[in-house]
Amino acid sequence: MGLDPCMLHLYSKTYIIHSKEINMVSYKELGLVNSKDLFKKAITGGYAIPAYNFNNMEQLQAIIQACVETKSPVILQVSSGARKYANQTMLRYMAQGAVQYAKELGYPIPIVLHLDHGDSFELCKDCIDFGFSSVMIDGSAHPYEENIALTRKVVEYAHSRPDYVTVEGELGVLAGIEDAVSHEETHYTKPEDVEDFVKRTGVDSLAISIGTSHGATKFKPSQCTRTPEGILIPPPLRFDILEEVEKRLPGFPIVLHGASSVPVELVKIINENGGALKDAVGIPEDQLRKAAKSAVCKINIDSDGRLAMTAAIRKEFKEHPEVFDPRKYLGPARDALKELYKRKNIEVLGSAGKA
Numbered sequence: 001m002g003l004d005p006c007m008l009h010l011y012s013k014t015y016i017i018h019s020k021e022i023n024m025v026s027y028k029e030l031g032l033v034n035s036k037d038l039f040k041k042a043i044t045g046g047y048a049i050p051a052y053n054f055n056n057m058e059q060l061q062a063i064i065q066a067c068v069e070t071k072s073p074v075i076l077q078v079s080s081g082a083r084k085y086a087n088q089t090m091l092r093y094m095a096q097g098a099v100q101y102a103k104e105l106g107y108p109i110p111i112v113l114h115l116d117h118g119d120s121f122e123l124c125k126d127c128i129d130f131g132f133s134s135v136m137i138d139g140s141a142h143p144y145e146e147n148i149a150l151t152r153k154v155v156e157y158a159h160s161r162p163d164y165v166t167v168e169g170e171l172g173v174l175a176g177i178e179d180a181v182s183h184e185e186t187h188y189t190k191p192e193d194v195e196d197f198v199k200r201t202g203v204d205s206l207a208i209s210i211g212t213s214h215g216a217t218k219f220k221p222s223q224c225t226r227t228p229e230g231i232l233i234p235p236p237l238r239f240d241i242l243e244e245v246e247k248r249l250p251g252f253p254i255v256l257h258g259a260s261s262v263p264v265e266l267v268k269i270i271n272e273n274g275g276a277l278k279d280a281v282g283i284p285e286d287q288l289r290k291a292a293k294s295a296v297c298k299i300n301i302d303s304d305g306r307l308a309m310t311a312a313i314r315k316e317f318k319e320h321p322e323v324f325d326p327r328k329y330l331g332p333a334r335d336a337l338k339e340l341y342k343r344k345n346i347e348v349l350g351s352a353g354k355a
Contacts, residue, residue, distance in 0.1 A: 026163045027133035030092065031099035033110045034133045034166040035298070036204060038073050039253040042297035047350030048256075051075040052341060053116060053302040055082035057094070058334040059309070064098050065105065066341035070352040073110040075134070075298060079117060083127075092131045109355040114168075116300070124154045128165050136168040136207070144193065147171070151201040159202065168255055168298075171197055172209025191244035198249060205253035205298065208245055210238040212258035212283055231264055232281040237291065246295045254295045260303035261285045261348075263340075266311045273314035285348045292349050299349055301341075308340040309333040 027034070035049070042049050050067070054060045054076055067074040076098065078091055086094075095113040102109050114134040118124040124135045137154040139147035151169040158165035172189030189208040198206060225233045245254060262282025270277055288299060316329040323329060346352040 024129050025092065025131040026161070027113060027131050027165070028163050030096040030113070030131050031111070032095060032113050032131070032133040034164060035075065035112050035114070035253075036164070036166050038075075038110060038112065039205060039297045041354065042351075043251060043253065043295055045350075045354060046293045047354060048292035048297050048299040049073055049075055049112075050341065050345055050349050050351055051077050051114065051116075051255075051298050051300045052305060053077040053079060053082065053300075054094075055079075055086045055091075058330050059305065059337065060094055060098055061101070062305075062334045062337035063341060064101050064109075064111075066338045066345065067109050067355070068102050068105040068107045069338075070342050070345040071107055071109065071355045072345040072349075072351040072353070073112075073355045075112040075114050077114050077116040077300065077302070078127075078132075080115075080119065080123065083115075088126070088130055095131070107355065112166075118154070121150065121153050121157070124167075125157055128158055128161060132165070133163075134166040134168065136170070138170045138207075140170040140173050140207075140209075144197075148197060148200050151197075151203060155202045166204040167202075168205045168207055169197065169201055169203040170207040170257075172207075188238060188241055189245065191241060191248055194245050195248050198252065205255050206245075206249070207255040207257050208242070210241045210256070211235065212237065212256055232279060234281050234283065237283070237287050239290070242291065242294060242296070249295075252295060253297045255298040255300070256288075256291055256296050257300045259283055259288055259291075259299045260301050260305075260307075261288065262303060262307065266304075266307040269311040270307065270314055273311075273318045275310070275314060288348050289350065301344060304340060304344075305337055308336045312336040 038049050050072060052063045052074065054063060063074060076095055083091060099111055112134050113132045115124060115127040115132055116136055117138045118135050119138055124137050127135055135154065135158060137151050139150040142150065155167045158167045171193055173187040187209060194206065223235055227233060260282045261284065262280050267277050267280045292299060312333040313329045316323065316332055
């Protein structure tokens, strides 16, 4: 039995509407903001916006609770791996739910939904079409001219949207492993390249490499010194590079990736409760605070959150081996993450009270 031509037209129209609904959503419809005005205020105010990664509900709840309670703006970061893990449609509506959740908690903070380490134009475009308000295109592994061409292509698309989407580029390479991002060695940003890169690409912010690193084991023991207690102390950040970049790009938003501090107490809890984290070391928080007072207006923190949740879960499992209700261990993990991020906002990033 054939379908009535009118019905075929209706089905086609419905499909087109449905397709647009899925693929072409503006972040403003979700209640999100881009990072442009937030970065201007952060540079002027001498603080950094927290950029926290999430891929499940408990992480997102903890981030929003922490930022509402400290009245901090926040950048919700989604990596390529998180997007595959949680599904992009789910992530979009989780971000929309986060906006409403903040209002329900009593303080509607500014929220950015950001793609972390996008590695292709297609991925960035897909995220923009799905309602992301900000994307990072990481072409740092490519030769310089290829990085420029790729970054410029993403910028042209993002900035041409009816609602302007901000774009972060990267110069320099961070060592370490986190999700799909993996590099053996650090290549510091060359300050002499930054003006040309920003001018030719049109990026809204620039991630630079000054000695931070991805993951919980950011440095080899041979790169560090040890305290009498055996705690590893990493080499200091290259503030000389940051200062030279600031001179060449006055007032331009700078981003630090790989900025987890890897708290010793969390590593200890994990290892005392069945974990095996060896030589875990991060970036000292006093150095991150110093960076936040400069043109660094976005600081990415992911590994610390993973450590906080893992420490809480391992502790619960050891103390309560009879528990099998996920709420009984994910709840404490969520609470631990919230307290960690509240402290980061207040003591490290300086973003508390800036929303």
